[in-house]
Amino acid sequence: MTDDDGYFGERVAGRYDESSGAEFQPEVIERTVDVLAEFAGGGRALELGIGTGRIALPLARRGVPVHGIDLSRAMVARMRAHEGSAGIGVSIGDFATTTVDTEREGPFSVAYLVFNTIMNLTRQEAQVACFRNVARHLAPGGVFVIEVMVPELRRIPAGQNIVPFLTGPNGWAYTVYDTVTQDATCHYIDIAPDGRGTAHATPFRYVWPSELDLMAQLAGLRLRHRWGGWAREPFTQDSVRHVSVWEKPTG
Numbered sequence: 001m002t003d004d005d006g007y008f009g010e011r012v013a014g015r016y017d018e019s020s021g022a023e024f025q026p027e028v029i030e031r032t033v034d035v036l037a038e039f040a041g042g043g044r045a046l047e048l049g050i051g052t053g054r055i056a057l058p059l060a061r062r063g064v065p066v067h068g069i070d071l072s073r074a075m076v077a078r079m080r081a082h083e084g085s086a087g088i089g090v091s092i093g094d095f096a097t098t099t100v101d102t103e104r105e106g107p108f109s110v111a112y113l114v115f116n117t118i119m120n121l122t123r124q125e126a127q128v129a130c131f132r133n134v135a136r137h138l139a140p141g142g143v144f145v146i147e148v149m150v151p152e153l154r155r156i157p158a159g160q161n162i163v164p165f166l167t168g169p170n171g172w173a174y175t176v177y178d179t180v181t182q183d184a185t186c187h188y189i190d191i192a193p194d195g196r197g198t199a200h201a202t203p204f205r206y207v208w209p210s211e212l213d214l215m216a217q218l219a220g221l222r223l224r225h226r227w228g229g230w231a232r233e234p235f236t237q238d239s240v241r242h243v244s245v246w247e248k249p250t251g
């Protein structure tokens with residue numbers, strides 16, 4: 001299975017690196033890479049959903065050997081177009097199930113899944129499988145780092161199931177939530193200069209921090225840190241995202 005025509009096909013890949021979102025600000029990338037490089041120590045890093053290399057490329061520039069998994073050849077082709085990508089190995093496949101060879105170069109010190117990408121696995125079973133897959137790739141003492149939003153159900157007024165998150169001259173976007181199944185779909189309407197709109201949508205499965213802890217437990221991992229962001233700020237009731245770190249026990 002690949003994603004050549006899917007949610008991260010050529011249309012998204014071609015524009016991905018031009019985003020002006022907070023995740024693309026140099027200081028945010030720097031902080032993210034600081035944390036991941038520290039966890040890598042002298043070891044290797046595995047990025048699930050490596051995409052165009054937003055994080056993998058600067059991490060590799062720090063001297064960390066990085067391997068990535070991604071379904072989308074179009075996203076990976078964009079990464080390959082960037083300088084410094086030659087040393088980054090990529091396996092094309094589903095990160096819930098794809099195995100990377102650890103015989104030759106050894107297991108990974110850190111695996112990471114950032115920018116809400118755990119939610120791209122739209123079934124709970126697949127999210128659980130992802131934790132198990134990561135655990136198999138980690139060295140004892142190695143860690144799995146996830147950055148993901150806290151489900152924003154507190155923003156949904158009673159009787160509604162839609163949260164708008166972008167309204168501007170170039171487009172609108174909103175999320176439709178199903179609080180029974182934990183399915184959600186982000187709908188985007190891009191508005192061209194002539195006023196014509198193009199609609200597209202991406203499904204995801206929102207997931208609670210405690211649910212992720214249980215998935216980690218099922219995979220034999222245990223929580224080491226939960227921060228409110230990459231600056232290692234405290235995770236509180238008002239946090240809108242978390243950076244969570246689970247470790248594979250040494251014993």
Ligand SMILES: C[S@@+](CC[C@H](N)C(=O)[O-])C[C@H]1O[C@@H](n2cnc3c(N)ncnc32)[C@H](O)[C@@H]1O
Nearest residue numbers: 008049050051054070071072075094095115120
């Ligand atoms: C939001 S982008 C994030 C890319 C990169 N990690 C970043 O932070 O910029 C999500 C990436 O994950 C990939 N992806 C989504 N679901 C996947 C899956 N089940 N297996 C492998 N890759 C997947 C997409 O193709 C895309 O490249």
